[in-house]
Amino acid sequence: MTDTTIAALIQRLRTTTGASDDDLRALEALPYTLRNYRENQSILRDGDRPSECCVIVDGFCVRSKTIEDGKRQILSIHIPGDLPDLQNLHLATMDHDLVALSNCALAFIAHSAIRDLIRSRPTVGDIFWRDTLLDAAVFREWIVNVGQRAAHNRLAHIIVELRERLRMVGRVTGDAFAMPLTQEQIGEAMGVTSVHTNRILRQLRLDGVLEFHRGTVKILNEHKLQELAQFDGRYLHSSPST
Amino acid sequence: MTDTTIAALIQRLRTTTGASDDDLRALEALPYTLRNYRENQSILRDGDRPSECCVIVDGFCVRSKTIEDGKRQILSIHIPGDLPDLQNLHLATMDHDLVALSNCALAFIAHSAIRDLIRSRPTVGDIFWRDTLLDAAVFREWIVNVGQRAAHNRLAHIIVELRERLRMVGRVTGDAFAMPLTQEQIGEAMGVTSVHTNRILRQLRLDGVLEFHRGTVKILNEHKLQELAQFDGRYLHSSPST
DNA sequence: GCGCCGGCTTAACAATTGTTAAGTCCGGAA
DNA sequence: TTCCGGACTTAACAATTGTTAAGCCGGCGC
Structure with missing residues (x-):
């Protein structure tokens, strides 16, 4: 159907x-x-x-x-x-x-x-x-993200939000999913430069949180990711009564 | 009526x-x-x-x-x-x-x-x-403001947007209007601290752009303000056909 | 295969912004 | 009136982020 x-x-x-x-x-x-x-x-x-x-x-x-x-x-x-x-x-x-x-x-x-x-x-x-x-x-949460969170938390939040939304339409299997942005574009989403985006990604990789390579995110440590993202998905209103 | x-x-x-x-x-x-x-x-x-x-x-x-x-x-x-x-x-x-x-x-x-x-x-x-x-x-423009503009441009933009919207409901007369936020709240709108908000306000005052005192904005130099704000009001869709 | 180009990576340095800590000012409550 | 508290102001210093510049890597067209 x-x-x-x-x-x-x-x-x-x-x-x-x-x-x-x-x-x-x-x-x-x-x-x-x-x-x-x-x-x-x-x-x-x-x-x-x-x-x-x-x-x-x-x-x-x-x-x-x-x-x-x-x-x-x-x-x-x-x-x-x-x-x-x-x-x-x-x-x-x-x-x-x-x-x-x-x-x-x-x-x-x-x-x-x-x-x-x-x-x-x-x-x-x-x-x-x-x-x-x-x-x-979603725009409102994006404002909070850009306005109040440090860059590494910001990136974690974007990643977790995207994954939640991809899940709703069956686009996530296992610990990896598509996020086909260049590092420059990730920076444009976060409101930082591409150089700084690269710094953040490197740190997340060294800390064993996640890897980002050629448009694919792979989660290495779900717990650390959640801690960084401070994600509360209520704003996605993903059930009819919310 | x-x-x-x-x-x-x-x-x-x-x-x-x-x-x-x-x-x-x-x-x-x-x-x-x-x-x-x-x-x-x-x-x-x-x-x-x-x-x-x-x-x-x-x-x-x-x-x-x-x-x-x-x-x-x-x-x-x-x-x-x-x-x-x-x-x-x-x-x-x-x-x-x-x-x-x-x-x-x-x-x-x-x-x-x-x-x-x-x-x-x-x-x-x-x-x-x-x-x-x-x-x-308006949320979208707010994201741009917080994400891409330097703090002084950001504040100028918030002020010009607010003034435009106040004008539509007849709340602006002359070169001053109400903006009853504390400096801390202005900071929370811009995504910066109250200390930095104070720095920005002082600079704008010293540059003769505007004065902010006890919830009232007074514009001193409209031209400089516009230059700082980079304001393009199309996003307010203020005519029926936009 | 070779070279090119966009994207990634890194480093050094600069600018902006945050943090902490002291005041000062001023209006309202007692 | 006096005092109090919240808001404002400023400075010194720290942390984050931007800028510039250089080299690298890898896929794609020739």
């Missing part, structure tokens, strides 16, 4: 929201266009006014903002099952970029189709609205 | 969204309970499961998160006309705190009343949804 193109989205909504089977079937029935993006390819740019939303079918994307002096901040990392530009349903103009981190498959659904579905099934609207609120909850 | 308790909210929605007069009248007709909070009083705490939402009628609030070691990060500053806990309509549990910065008057509206209104007027639902998306857009 969830063996559709947008299976990851359906799986995530089924386990984390109170979506009815009817609503999920209606979502699966939405008309979409599948498009592939290459590593580093822009999907949407700051200022764009898109008329469709995308579901990540496979691969990783990031949302980011670049400021005047060229510095870039990564705002969020997106994985299969995410709707990284759903906000465009009500905010006409993109205020940031959406970029493919790895080769990606995206299912594009016209705003008009989504609006029609919401009109005929208001509970689907609630599910979508909730998804954008979850987005905001 | 906008001389109601929630005038600031109505004014903001009228100018920044495409809300119809009928929708705005329906909003004004919502039943509410007015409650007053004192400076520093908690309105909602992390973990609460509220059954109503509030509109800020008067005063300032902040949303914040406190991490294990006691450090606190301010996530957003809220002003009259804001709906700082609208996300609870779909996320049952608070994942952060909402605190009154100054003495505040808040109008509380039951979730059930809001849900009823949305059901009978879906366009009101769109307006509310959009408002939470705007919230998320």
